[in-house]
Amino acid sequence: MSAFNAIGEEREVERDEYTPGIEPQATWCPGCGDFGVLKALKGAMADLGKDPEEILLATGIGCSGKLSSYFESYGLHTIHGRALPIARAAKLANPDLEVVAAGGDGDGYGIGGNHFMHTARENHDMTYIVFNNEIFGLTKGQTSPTSPKGHKSKTQPHGSAKSPIRPLSLALTSGASYVARTAAVNPNQAQEILVEAIEHDGFAHIDFLTQCPTWNKDAKQYVPYIDVQQDDDYEFDVSDREEAARMMQKTEASLYEGEVLTGRFYHEADRPSYGEEKRQVGEMPDEPLAERYHDDDYEWERSYDLLDAHK
Amino acid sequence: MSEELVWRIAGGSGDGIDSTSQNFTKALMRSGLHVFTHRHYPSRIRGGHTYVEIRASPEPVRSRGDGYNFLLALGDSFARNPQEEAYYGTEEIKPLTENLDDLREGGVIVYDEGLIDVEDVPDFEARVEENDWHVYPLDLRSLAREKGREVMRNTAGVGATGALLEYDLGHIEDLMADAMSGEVLETNLEILEAAYQQVDDLEFSHDLRMPEGSHDSEQVLLSGSNAIAYGALDEGCRFISGYPMTPWTEVFTLMAQHLPEVGGISEQVEDEIAAAALALGASHAGVKAMSGSSGGGFALMSEPLGLAEMTETPVVLVEAMRAGPSTGMPTKPEQADLEHVLYTSQGDSNRVVLAPGNVREAYEQTRTAFQLAYDYQLPAIVLYDQKLSGELRNVDESFFDREPNADLGATLSEDEIAEAAHHASGKFQRFKHDPGENGVSPRSLPGQKGGRFLATGNEHTPEGHISEDPDNRVAQLERRMRKLEAIREELDGREESHQTLHAPVEDADYGILTFGSQQGTVEEAVDRLAADGHSVKSLGVSEMMPLAEAEVTAFLESVEEALVVEMNGSAQFRGLIQKELGRFGPKMNSLLKYNGNPFEPAEVVEGFETIVDGDEPAPTTRFVPAAGD
Ligand SMILES: Cc1ncc(C[n+]2csc(CCOP(=O)(O)OP(=O)(O)O)c2C)c(N)n1
Ligand code: SF4
Numbered sequence: 001m002s003a004f005n006a007i008g009e010e011r012e013v014e015r016d017e018y019t020p021g022i023e024p025q026a027t028w029c030p031g032c033g034d035f036g037v038l039k040a041l042k043g044a045m046a047d048l049g050k051d052p053e054e055i056l057l058a059t060g061i062g063c064s065g066k067l068s069s070y071f072e073s074y075g076l077h078t079i080h081g082r083a084l085p086i087a088r089a090a091k092l093a094n095p096d097l098e099v100v101a102a103g104g105d106g107d108g109y110g111i112g113g114n115h116f117m118h119t120a121r122e123n124h125d126m127t128y129i130v131f132n133n134e135i136f137g138l139t140k141g142q143t144s145p146t147s148p149k150g151h152k153s154k155t156q157p158h159g160s161a162k163s164p165i166r167p168l169s170l171a172l173t174s175g176a177s178y179v180a181r182t183a184a185v186n187p188n189q190a191q192e193i194l195v196e197a198i199e200h201d202g203f204a205h206i207d208f209l210t211q212c213p214t215w216n217k218d219a220k221q222y223v224p225y226i227d228v229q230q231d232d233d234y235e236f237d238v239s240d241r242e243e244a245a246r247m248m249q250k251t252e253a254s255l256y257e258g259e260v261l262t263g264r265f266y267h268e269a270d271r272p273s274y275g276e277e278k279r280q281v282g283e284m285p286d287e288p289l290a291e292r293y294h295d296d297d298y299e300w301e302r303s304y305d306l307l308d309a310h311k
Numbered sequence: 312m313s314e315e316l317v318w319r320i321a322g323g324s325g326d327g328i329d330s331t332s333q334n335f336t337k338a339l340m341r342s343g344l345h346v347f348t349h350r351h352y353p354s355r356i357r358g359g360h361t362y363v364e365i366r367a368s369p370e371p372v373r374s375r376g377d378g379y380n381f382l383l384a385l386g387d388s389f390a391r392n393p394q395e396e397a398y399y400g401t402e403e404i405k406p407l408t409e410n411l412d413d414l415r416e417g418g419v420i421v422y423d424e425g426l427i428d429v430e431d432v433p434d435f436e437a438r439v440e441e442n443d444w445h446v447y448p449l450d451l452r453s454l455a456r457e458k459g460r461e462v463m464r465n466t467a468g469v470g471a472t473g474a475l476l477e478y479d480l481g482h483i484e485d486l487m488a489d490a491m492s493g494e495v496l497e498t499n500l501e502i503l504e505a506a507y508q509q510v511d512d513l514e515f516s517h518d519l520r521m522p523e524g525s526h527d528s529e530q531v532l533l534s535g536s537n538a539i540a541y542g543a544l545d546e547g548c549r550f551i552s553g554y555p556m557t558p559w560t561e562v563f564t565l566m567a568q569h570l571p572e573v574g575g576i577s578e579q580v581e582d583e584i585a586a587a588a589l590a591l592g593a594s595h596a597g598v599k600a601m602s603g604s605s606g607g608g609f610a611l612m613s614e615p616l617g618l619a620e621m622t623e624t625p626v627v628l629v630e631a632m633r634a635g636p637s638t639g640m641p642t643k644p645e646q647a648d649l650e651h652v653l654y655t656s657q658g659d660s661n662r663v664v665l666a667p668g669n670v671r672e673a674y675e676q677t678r679t680a681f682q683l684a685y686d687y688q689l690p691a692i693v694l695y696d697q698k699l700s701g702e703l704r705n706v707d708e709s710f711f712d713r714e715p716n717a718d719l720g721a722t723l724s725e726d727e728i729a730e731a732a733h734h735a736s737g738k739f740q741r742f743k744h745d746p747g748e749n750g751v752s753p754r755s756l757p758g759q760k761g762g763r764f765l766a767t768g769n770e771h772t773p774e775g776h777i778s779e780d781p782d783n784r785v786a787q788l789e790r791r792m793r794k795l796e797a798i799r800e801e802l803d804g805r806e807e808s809h810q811t812l813h814a815p816v817e818d819a820d821y822g823i824l825t826f827g828s829q830q831g832t833v834e835e836a837v838d839r840l841a842a843d844g845h846s847v848k849s850l851g852v853s854e855m856m857p858l859a860e861a862e863v864t865a866f867l868e869s870v871e872e873a874l875v876v877e878m879n880g881s882a883q884f885r886g887l888i889q890k891e892l893g894r895f896g897p898k899m900n901s902l903l904k905y906n907g908n909p910f911e912p913a914e915v916v917e918g919f920e921t922i923v924d925g926d927e928p929a930p931t932t933r934f935v936p937a938a939g940d
Binding site: 020021022052053054056058061066068069072073074075076077078079082085086087088089090091092093094096097114115117118278282283284285289290292293294298300301302303304306307310311 | 529532544545550569572576582593595596597598600618712713717757758775777
């Protein structure tokens with residue numbers, strides 16, 4: 001069985017190949033920022049010529065989690081907050097797969113916060129897109145970890161006393177090797193960043209600003225953004241941690257007041273991915289583990305010999 | 312038949328009791344004896360009373376038995392406050408005070424007079440006289456200190472044991488030479504020899520001697536946790552993810568040690584939700600994967616477990632029970648997670664639960680769990696407990712001579728995907744409504760040509776799209792449930808049953824039912840009862856879901872009355888039988904134990920006599936009579 005031999009071969013792929021015969025309008029509201037992510041992802045994958053069959057898209061639960069329903073590839077629509085641990089094992093088992101994980105701000109920074117921190121720390125080779133609409137969409141508008149302080153919702157009717165989470169800084173301090181923020185209203189930038197993130201060999205985190213016209217009309221997600229890479233006022237070295245941290249603080253503060261900065265904030269190009277590190281210490285095979293089950297010539301090591309220690 | 316030896320070494324945890332007893336067990340096995348160990352230890356790293364018991368006999372041993380006949384009492388060196396050399400209460404003498412109740416009449420006691428003062432042990436002299444015990448005080452502490460270091464008292468104790476039992480310590484010396492070298496080895500050998508000599512010069516008053524060995528084939532010494540790990544490795548499992556929790560950690564660490572050696576991957580992750588999720592992800596990508604935990608950690612796994620059921624992802628989870636609820640008693644066995652494992656996670660349960668009854672079954676049933684999980688695309692759980700996890704038993708090496716199994720079960724090749732009738736709709740039908748009798752829709756793997764699908768925890772169409780269509784829901788749910796019926800049929804049709812019938816008396820009038828780790832103890836009780844003229848047999852059940860209906864029914868139909876033995880307070884196993892079979896209530900009495908210690912054969916014997924003769928059950932157990940008729 002030669003299931004994986006076609007992987008990695010480059011060819012022209014039409015955007016339409018990523019469109020399944022099922023319409024996102026089925027669940028997403030008119031004007032929802034989620035359409036922008038879908039569009040940018042299709043564009044980026046087409047730019048890269050990725051075969052839909054070599055892509056594994058793992059999503060969490062929420063409006064954002066439905067991305068895997070509307071993007072044609074191998075899809076995994078999992079459980080709330082858990083897309084990352086599922087995705088990273090799939091990548092370890094079969095490093096030939098192009099693994100993308102996605103979910104909402106509640107999904108990724110709330111219930112899945114622990115996994116976010118650890119996946120970033122381990123620097124798994126994958127792209128993680130967080131749809132940041134500052135609200136719980138699917139469960140009808142509750143306060144999320146990125147909602148601003150004072151935000152009122154049905155579950156926090158007196159206004160939230162919590163400060164919002166700072167996802168970019170969190171990703172950076174946890175150890176992500178690529179961190180960016182982009183927005184659905186900026187389709188060209190979003191697509192470029194996705195291309196870069198997917199090509200990056202390590203954990204690429206994208207805080208993707210998406211608007212939720214249904215539950216969060218007040219959020220900043222509708223305003224135009226400043227692209228830090230395009231604007232001379234914001235020159236900095238993206239490979240420098242300290243400068244990146246400073247710029248991230250700017251965008252994280254400005255999301256709630258002032259101008260919002262987007263773009264690539266940190267890019268550490270030469271750090272080995274987790275799989276590579278594991279390989280180096282002898283904890284991961286060179287060839288994709290998943291292939292072994294289809295290789296008739298593979299000599300399976302018998303644990304029988306390990307029993308010698310118990311004689 | 313020479314008398315069996317049941318050797319107990321007692322002291323403080325951290326004093327090296329575990330390693331010493333493991334070595335001695337192995338030496339006894341190498342001398343041709345059948346062995347069985349039982350570990351008792353507190354939830355403490357250093358100090359606190361602990362003991363290990365080794366039962367050695369020319370006959371195969373099924374349980375720890377009742378009581379023991381040789382005590383090596385070392386004293387608890389960690390009970391002393393290092394600054395003032397003062398004692399923490401009575402911990403120092405616990406190796407004597409805590410252990411004497413179980414010492415059989417005529418038994419032998421060696422104690423370390425360097426650490427233990429028998430003046431502090433209440434009624435010691437009187438009890439020794441009354442029970443005809445033979446006592447040998449030895450200053451093991453000073454002996455070890457003079458020749459090397461005080462911690463080598465264990466070695467001195469083993470040397471003394473050898474002399475008292477007229478047992479050649481050659482195997483012990485070999486094992487020491489394997490494990491250490493240089494000065495440490497030399498010192499240990501010297502201490503061993505010195506203690507042997509010192510005792511050899513004494514007058515013996517006891518008759519107990521080391522029994523003769525009986526087997527000469529190559530044996531291996533494995534615990535239940537070891538057996539699960541090797542079962543998984545032999546079955547082609549090459550991915551494990553976990554988070555430490557006693558006693559599951561024992562499976563996890565052994566796998567973590569060996570997986571890279573055989574080309575696999577092991578991951579210690581942030582929590583048990585992640586652990587189960589990773590196993591799922593690896594399996595989804597086409598690798599045989601496993602995870603596991605103990606009660607509290609398994610509770611965290613319930614959501615990924617449900618996802619595996621809904622997405623029909625094969626995965627093996629191990630649940631090593633300990634006393635609960637919550638953190639309960641971390642180092643004490645119980646069988647109270649049965650219902651948790653059967654029904655945890657929302658929706659209709661659709662999983663396999665196997666509960667091995669001994670070390671050999673732990674190996675075999677782990678392999679079966681993988682086969683069923685991958686053939687039927689669902690989670691399979693290996694349920695065992697702290698007792699089976701830690702007990703060591705010898706197994707004939709030939710038992711393990713099997714090839715690793717690379718078969719992923721109902722998984723298609725790219726050629727097969729291209730040909731698949733599923734393809735009629737133009738899209739791969741991963742969750743085809745009606746794939747055939749057993750309900751299994753063959754899967755494709757990410758990366759394969761033509762096999763694209765969406766796996767989702769929401770209810771979905773044959774292609775994997777989210778759907779709330781009522782007809783589709785009925786078709787999918789019924790198909791998933793059908794898999795369990797197919798498994799039941801497959802298991803019923805097997806030549807070799809997973810249930811262990813023990814019937815020294817044919818057509819017995821009474822039956823004892825149990826599951827998991829209590830099997831051997833019950834069998835031993837049955838032998839004693841039969842020798843006393845009782846008409847009794849036992850059935851150790853391993854298939855909990857699907858329940859071994861046919862065999863349990865046949866067993867219960869064939870007896871007038873039955874005793875269901877389990878280590879929990881709510882008769883969960885009996886409840887399962889009642890629920891699944893809907894009858895036998897008037898026939899089933901319960902014998903329960905939940906004090907943190909497993910059953911001893913004598914307690915089962917007394918429990919049985921409660922139904923036959925109306926006697927009182929043992930005070931450590933609770934008898935719940937049949938539900939009436
Ligand atoms: C364990 C668990 N808790 C709660 C839910 C309910 N739930 C579904 S989506 C969601 C919030 C989604 O918000 P977010 O992640 O921000 O995504 P959005 O819908 O805004 O895209 C919640 C709480 C769930 N499915 N599972
Ligand atoms: S509720 Fe908000 S996030 Fe969800 S689909 Fe509608 S607009 Fe988008």
